[in-house]
Amino acid sequence: MLYAVVMSSALPPFPKPQEPFETPSLLEVGTAPGEPGLRADAARNRARLLEAAARLIAEHGVAGVTMEAVAAAADVGKGTVFRRFGDRTGLLMALLDHSARRLQADFMGGPPPLGPGAPPLERLRAFGVAVLYRTAEQLDLQLAAQPEPTRRFSHPVAGALRAHLTMLLRQIVPDGDCDLLAHTLLASLDPALIHHLTRQCEMPMERLEAAWLDLVTRVTRTDRPD
């Protein structure tokens, strides 16, 4: 089960953040349960496929992850890959699942400032920073795992992030359309945008981080200037 350590290839060396999350804390989300009610052979093949996919990424980058290549590398039929993961996006998402669950656990039940205990505004700040750096770490994979535009917001992981963000916002700016505000804030952390800014515009992560903090400040200001 080493496929959890997949990271993007060709990473420019940007300085590490102040470690926004620590040890996984509770919940013990590791070991990728997949779907529980899975026949023995199915579960075995699932694991082999994920492992094969991770190997392919390590060797040839995300572009090398062809459904057929994965199937072959796992010594399994092509149909099996699709039955298990639905489509290429599903497979790639499954590779990100570990990290997603860890992040989720961290802001649901981890230590402050990400987890409960800190004031909402601080949690909001920490949330953005955490998402930002996690995305940067796995940029290539996150990018490739992006589903077609119509499904981008329907995915449960995205939904969980948004729900959390909305919850925080409601505590900070009870007036105001927190649902839409959450969408906007999340959009500013979009993998495609981060890719564009860091790789094509060559902005340092620090600037993105500062922009997030500034954005949060602006958006949560409740007093009126006039």
Next chain:
Amino acid sequence: MLYAVVMSSALPPFPKPQEPFETPSLLEVGTAPGEPGLRADAARNRARLLEAAARLIAEHGVAGVTMEAVAAAADVGKGTVFRRFGDRTGLLMALLDHSARRLQADFMGGPPPLGPGAPPLERLRAFGVAVLYRTAEQLDLQLAAQPEPTRRFSHPVAGALRAHLTMLLRQIVPDGDCDLLAHTLLASLDPALIHHLTRQCEMPMERLEAAWLDLVTRVTRTDRPD
């Protein structure tokens, strides 16, 4: 040249906005010049291809726009389609070109509040509303024309919108990272997001519009609460 009138099919009947843009004003951007230095046959085929694509959309929706189908409908080889438009996205973008140029002309040189003459904050508000409704009008096409994530922000049209937005922001909030702020604001007008909100969450356009205005207000507030 009737391919400019393409709109998304299956439009839910939301009320029209307050007509944010009027007549095209100056620049005369119509009649789709394409690339100027084009051999006669090439120019002819380009026009036929666009017309064929528009017809296919009208008849079978955006999904019916297959490169081969377009080629066949225009009575042209498949290679020709790719040579002219690069890829499917390029073809779809070309279909949106008219409308994009008109919008651009409107906020570059049209009447206020979209064009110059109105105070920047008002122009900013009008800009978002205009983009919002234009996107909603052409939702299906805009969605299908979305390039893969890595190129989403590199396209000249997106760049023009962003540049304009940045310029306005610099006038309103000279402190602050206007480049990144522009990215965030534009992200909140993303076609995929609008699709999700209006079609999947069934939010009315009025709410999106209100959210835009609220967002602009929050983001441009310059005084500090503390």
Next chain:
DNA sequence: AGACGATCCGGACCGAAGTCCGTTTAAGTG
């Protein structure tokens, strides 16, 4: 153990995007 039904497997098959290259043609040039 034996049998049965649900689940899973594999790879042939399909459709569509994108590439390639030999052939054709528009449009200057003498």
Next chain:
DNA sequence: CACTTAAACGGACTTCGGTCCGGATCGTCT
């Protein structure tokens, strides 16, 4: 007008994502 050449043409070909279904397997029930 004959000639040249850069540009354009077309359609066969490749690749890859996704589907389908006959056959193999697992797990269970008796």
